[in-house]
Amino acid sequence: MRWALSDSNSKRRRLPESGQWPDKLMVPAIIAAAVFSTAGFLDAMLRVGPVNGASVNGFALIGGQVVDHVQLLSQKIFYFHMPVAIVSFVLLVFAAYYCVRYLVSRELRFDTCAQVAMEVSLLFVILTMVTGDLWTRFEWGVWWTWDPRLTTYLILMLIIIAYFILRNAVDEPERRATYCSVIGVIAFVDVPICFMITRLIPSSLHPVVTRQGGMTGDMAAALALCLIGMLLVGFVLYRARFAQVRVDQRVQALKDELALFEEEGRAGAGSADVWPFSDAPLAAEPHTQPSGED
Amino acid sequence: MDPILADIYSTIVPSAPYLIGAYALLWCALLAFILVIVRHVRKSEKQLVLLEEEVADLKAARAQRGVAGDAPADGGQE
Numbered sequence: 001m002r003w004a005l006s007d008s009n010s011k012r013r014r015l016p017e018s019g020q021w022p023d024k025l026m027v028p029a030i031i032a033a034a035v036f037s038t039a040g041f042l043d044a045m046l047r048v049g050p051v052n053g054a055s056v057n058g059f060a061l062i063g064g065q066v067v068d069h070v071q072l073l074s075q076k077i078f079y080f081h082m083p084v085a086i087v088s089f090v091l092l093v094f095a096a097y098y099c100v101r102y103l104v105s106r107e108l109r110f111d112t113c114a115q116v117a118m119e120v121s122l123l124f125v126i127l128t129m130v131t132g133d134l135w136t137r138f139e140w141g142v143w144w145t146w147d148p149r150l151t152t153y154l155i156l157m158l159i160i161i162a163y164f165i166l167r168n169a170v171d172e173p174e175r176r177a178t179y180c181s182v183i184g185v186i187a188f189v190d191v192p193i194c195f196m197i198t199r200l201i202p203s204s205l206h207p208v209v210t211r212q213g214g215m216t217g218d219m220a221a222a223l224a225l226c227l228i229g230m231l232l233v234g235f236v237l238y239r240a241r242f243a244q245v246r247v248d249q250r251v252q253a254l255k256d257e258l259a260l261f262e263e264e265g266r267a268g269a270g271s272a273d274v275w276p277f278s279d280a281p282l283a284a285e286p287h288t289q290p291s292g293e294d
Numbered sequence: 295m296d297p298i299l300a301d302i303y304s305t306i307v308p309s310a311p312y313l314i315g316a317y318a319l320l321w322c323a324l325l326a327f328i329l330v331i332v333r334h335v336r337k338s339e340k341q342l343v344l345l346e347e348e349v350a351d352l353k354a355a356r357a358q359r360g361v362a363g364d365a366p367a368d369g370g371q372e
Binding site for chain 1: 308
């Protein structure tokens with residue numbers, strides 16, 4: 001019995017919880033995210049020149065350099081659009097990992113982790129869509145086109161939205177977690193499809209960096225700074241939201257415990273004991289102690 | 295402006311609103327998400343403290359009553 005308790009405790013310790021070591025990295029991560037994002041933004045805007053578009057009939061001398069192509073400022077959306085998309089993919093990978101962990105262990109904490117990862121991922125997916133749409137509107141003249149990359153990414157967003165619709169539709173925690181875990185894994189399957197679709201269908205209009213000759217060193221540096229900044233922002237948002245959800249779960253567990261007290265108090269109202277702190281009398285110990293672990 | 299230079303910069307000014315819009319929306323959405331989380335956590339933590347106090351009071355009172363219940367039945371008559 002002692003062994004069983006100790007084993008159970010060690011298992012509990014292994015479960016993700018707010019206040020564990022990743023939370024100790026929150027403050028440095030916030031500072032680093034601000035520094036990298038700002039540095040990336042300034043680098044992209046001030047140091048990296050606008051990308052050359054189509055050539056024009058003539059040339060001009062600008063800053064001692066001969067320029068003979070249209071300058072594309074809208075391309076600078078790319079420095080945050082791509083990192084935001086990458087972070088959404090990374091979060092979906094984590095969500096799928098926790099979904100699989102739940103399906104294997106049936107431990108509801110993993111379902112909570114997957115839910116939080118999906119939420120933050122949805123935020124990044126929406127931001128990717130919005131920043132991409134603003135670029136599309138200017139470059140292609142339309143808000144939306146059924147380009148393979150855009151379509152697969154839209155499907156990904158719809159799968160994530162379906163995940164939350166399903167989450168709200170099922171009341172029983174175990175059943176809800178199981179169904180949602182399956183949807184989480186399906187969303188993950190769409191990630192490599194989204195990523196590879198422009199390579200699989202070369203007629204896709206969506207720009208592909210490698211197909212278009214890659215990036216120059218200064219462009220890659222600005223992109224790397226923005227990517228590191230966004231990954232850190234994603235980490236901070238995930239941990240902050242996870243802490244919030246855990247506090248909510250503890251509040252709910254305490255409310256349930258109080259409700260149980262009052263319910264049992266009412267059941268024992270016929271006895272001589274009268275609860276001194278409430279109108280409802282209390283007669284017995286609660287049958288179950290809410291663990292607050294799910 | 296030199297027509298060639300105007301042609302070279304022809305997309306700079308028209309695309310600026312889209313660029314500014316994309317960055318502004320991105321950071322506004324991220325900040326809004328953080329603010330919502332922080333406000334919600336503060337509210338929940340206040341609630342948590344109150345509930346924990348209430349549960350602790352309930353448990354203490356019940357334990358007290360349990361001790362009194364263990365006393366001999368004729369104890370109060372002496």
